[in-house]
Amino acid sequence: MMKNIAIVGAGLSGASAARVLRDEGYDGRLWILGEETHRPYDRPSLSKSVLSGADEMPPELAEPTWYDDNQVELVSGTKVSAFDLRGRKLELASGWSIDVDGVLLATGARARRLDVPGSQLDGVHYLRTMDDSLAMRTSLKPGMSVVIVGGGLIGCEVASTARKLGAEVTILETADELLLRVMGPMVGAGCRGLLEAMGVRVLLGAKAASFLGTSRVEAVMTQANERVSADLVLVSIGAEPDVTLAAAAGLACERGIVVDGAGLTSVSGVFAAGDAAAWPLRGGGRRSFETYLNAQAQSATAARAMLGCVAREPQVPLSWTEIAGRRMQMIGDLAGPGTVVVRGDPSAGSHTVFRIDGDRVAAAVSVDAARDFVAARRLVEMAAMVSADALRDVNTDLRGLTRATRGA
Incomplete structure (x- = not known):
């Protein structure tokens, strides 16, 4: 029986796993270690209600008193710099170390970066954290020109929010339709129609070649040499599972931390869940899912497996979004x-x-x-x-x- 469990990552997967562990009767020592200074919060709101200002801050995933009431040691603003698998020890950047006999890696994903000339200019944003959303909200003004590089879920959600706030919005999408990976061409075309009806300009088959400006972004130049004015740019071209800690420790990684259907990694006692985990697909293969609902399901499965209740559950992609005032729910791969x-x-x-x-x-x-x-x-x-x-x-x-x- 595990007596000391550390959860690395204070997002949805980490917070959900901690709750399941306590609900299932685990009474040993339990840590949640998070790099952000905030308590675990709801990320889907970042592109919607938080960005629009309808919510000052994103909802927290648990009442502030829950952690103390359930003897969960939440350590915020700290980075786990190394994981000694043999010695079962987590080393923190602060110099502190934790001895553990069970670890759940819920390190999430990082926004994929776009390396083109001008990508370091002020006004070029990525959206992954609360601080990212608040920084964009501060800059977003009615009448300004917003260019969104990438027509996936987050890009389309932000386009909808920014347009409602009165911004002039252009989406640059390299594919021949929006949302192809998650919704397929038919629904993607329908979403494009909804956004265009709102006044969003959509350029398909358009790739950002550079960002123009002196100290701050002023325009985006496409590979077709079209200049698109931009007071603010959001780069939203997908995410990459954060496997830095896992790979350095020697865990098997391929499109995420390789796990079985119960979240177990290549090393006994070490589990992974959420965006960082390459979870088995029901139809074969494995990958990271990057969805709220899959992260919840995986963290619950992995937490129970840590307590000896092993039920291997291959996953089917499951998600939802709101674009142009329409609620869309998705399961499986429509494409x-x-x-x-x-x-x-x-x-x-x-x-x-x-x-x-x-x-x-x-x-x-x-x-x-x-x-x-x-x-x-x-x-x-x-x-x-x-x-x-x-x-x-x-x-x-x-x-x-x-x-x-x-x-x-």
Whole structure:
């Protein structure tokens, strides 16, 4: 039985794991070690309510008293500089060390950097932390020109927020559609239409070649030699799992810290979860997921495994977002092989898009269709065999399909 557990990382995965450990009866010593000076907080709000000013600060993931009440030693503003696997010791940059017999690495991910001329100019931002969001909020003014490099989830969320604040917004996306990786071309095109209706300018197949300006950014130059005025730039071109500590310690890493379906790394007693972990996919392979819901699920699974309750759970990508006032919920990879089926009328708003692969439901995205998504999620998780006609027919009871599949 582990008596000393340290969680490295004070984001969602770290805070969730600590809560599960205590809820499951772990009564040993428990640390959460975080590099930021803030208590664990909600990151999805950074591109929305915090950036807009609707929330002064992001919601905390636990009441401030929870840590003391549950004897969780939260150490903020500290970096773990080394991990001695053999001696089971964490070395902190402050010079302090912690002896442990169990470690959960929840080190998250870092924003992928864009190395082009002018990338160090003032006014070029990345969005990963509370401080990043607050810095952008201070600079963001009505009427200013905002260029967002990257048309993924965060880029589109920030475009929506900035436009609502009165900024002139341009998205530069290298692919031939927005949100391809998470939503596929059909839903991505729909999101582009929503953003363009708000007044966001979207340039597809456009790559940032340089940032222009003297001390502060004034424009972005594309590889096609188009000059796009910019008072503020957000670079949002994805994230990279933070494996620095794990790799230096000698843990296996490939597109993240390699773990099994219970979060166990290549070394006994050492686990990983969240954006830093390369978790097994249900359909084979492994990768980091970078989603709120997957991070919660992984941290709970890993925490229970640390206590001896091992239930290996390969993951399916699961996420949600709000863009241009529409709520979108996603499960699986809509851009994969197979047939795309649309349920409902996209032009009317609420609809769900399914991907069927080999007659089985492999992915779904719902737009303003939360009730349908509950059933769609179950159909994907069950890899249910359902006909395209049944999914397409709005009179089909999706919940009935899940019950029929479960009983088959």
